[in-house]
Amino acid sequence: MSQSLGFIGAGKMVSAIVHSLLRTNSFAPEQISCCSANDGTSEKLSNDTGISRFDSVEEMLASSPSVLILGCKPQQINELPPSVSEKSAGCLILSIMAGIPIAKLAKAFPKARNVVRSMPNTPGQIGHGVTGYLFAQSPSRPDQKMIEQILSSLGKAYKLSEEADLDRITAISGSGPAYVFEFTCALEEAARAIGLSGKLAKELALRTVTGAARLMESSDLAPKELRDQVTSPNGTTQAALESFSADELRTIVRHAVEAARARSVELSHE
Numbered sequence: 001m002s003q004s005l006g007f008i009g010a011g012k013m014v015s016a017i018v019h020s021l022l023r024t025n026s027f028a029p030e031q032i033s034c035c036s037a038n039d040g041t042s043e044k045l046s047n048d049t050g051i052s053r054f055d056s057v058e059e060m061l062a063s064s065p066s067v068l069i070l071g072c073k074p075q076q077i078n079e080l081p082p083s084v085s086e087k088s089a090g091c092l093i094l095s096i097m098a099g100i101p102i103a104k105l106a107k108a109f110p111k112a113r114n115v116v117r118s119m120p121n122t123p124g125q126i127g128h129g130v131t132g133y134l135f136a137q138s139p140s141r142p143d144q145k146m147i148e149q150i151l152s153s154l155g156k157a158y159k160l161s162e163e164a165d166l167d168r169i170t171a172i173s174g175s176g177p178a179y180v181f182e183f184t185c186a187l188e189e190a191a192r193a194i195g196l197s198g199k200l201a202k203e204l205a206l207r208t209v210t211g212a213a214r215l216m217e218s219s220d221l222a223p224k225e226l227r228d229q230v231t232s233p234n235g236t237t238q239a240a241l242e243s244f245s246a247d248e249l250r251t252i253v254r255h256a257v258e259a260a261r262a263r264s265v266e267l268s269h270e
Contacts, residue, residue, distance in 0.1 A: 003027075003146065003198030007034040008057055008080075009072035010041035013096055013154075016125040017069070018049055035060045036072070053080040067146060068112075070095040070105075074267075077108055085110055092143050094133075094150065096120055097266030098170065099136045100186035102136045102163055114139055118146055119166050121173045124154030132169035167268065171261035179256065183207045 005027060007014045021027045029050035035057055036042035044051035054060040059078060068091045070077065071199065077100060089111035096118050105115045118133035131151045139147070139235035143160075160166065182207050191201035216223055224266070231237045 003067070004031045004063070004065045005033070005067050005069060005150070006060045006063070007069045007071050008036070008060075009070070009076075010034045010045040011071060012038040012122075012125055014069070014071035014118055015041075016127075016129075017071075017096075017150060017153055018045060018051060018128060019149070022049055026149055026153065033060050037076070039225065040055060043090065047166055048225055052054060056212075057081065057084050057244050059092075067092045067093065067150070068109075069098075069150070070097055070197060072097065074099050077104075080108065084108075088112055092116070092146065094118065094147060097196050098174065099270070102134065103267045106136055110197075116144055117163070117166060118147075118157075119169050119174050120154050121175050122149070127153070127155055129155035130173040131155065131157045132164055132173070133157060134166060170264040171257045174226060174264075175260045179253070180251040181215075182210065223226065236263070 005021075007018070018032060018034070021032070025175040028235075030052070031056060032049075033052035034042045034045055035054040042053045048071065049091060052063070054063075061084065068088055069194060069200060070093065074097045077097065085108060087108050091109070091112050092114055093105060093112045094108045097104050098119065100117070102115060104115045105117060106112075109115060115136040116139075117136075118131050118132055121129050122262075124131065128200045131154055133151055135147075148157055158169075158213045160169075186199050187208065188205035191204055196204065216226060219226060222230070227241075231241060
């Protein structure tokens, strides 16, 4: 039987998955459909890619997709029509929504053949994302392969063994890009403070961060070893790193990650 995908929602992450699956020829446009709130996103995605678009979830489910991907806003899961639980019988349900636990997904889709909760991050929009995922029940080999195919289109995908790991991944990879963006903002601000022009400060901060990230990715050395390579004794980098240490940078980062994980747990219980 031909596999087909139905997306509820058509925002940036859904669009990233659709474009990646089409680009890699994993699926043809006629195997993918979407629907969304009346916000124009599904129309745009359909026009850009040639996939089918439906006005409602019920209409899309009538086309019998084998996988239903939940890419809507988390609060919208409570707004789905009651008929969806019946019409999604036999579907593999994949959620890319933040904060919705597996138990709630399983309750919303009681007749699904399996439910998967995942946590992608925004670099998935350019194929450099990290996604953790967890099945509600032990998956069949075809379902495992299907989920890997879909989520790896965003970058690296990691199968998890417990749901608590999703809250941990949220704190590291889900929220993590914002930490890097904030550090880049801080670096740009510091560059301005020591007298560089606004334009140059922005370009230097951006290129320094992206260049260092690419070096880490391409090198066989650990980040600590790369750091040590650029840190000459009594040099400028050592002075800066000693300032970081005095201000307890690592403690600041750990506290931020702990706060993000705690909030993820809270959201899962709301």
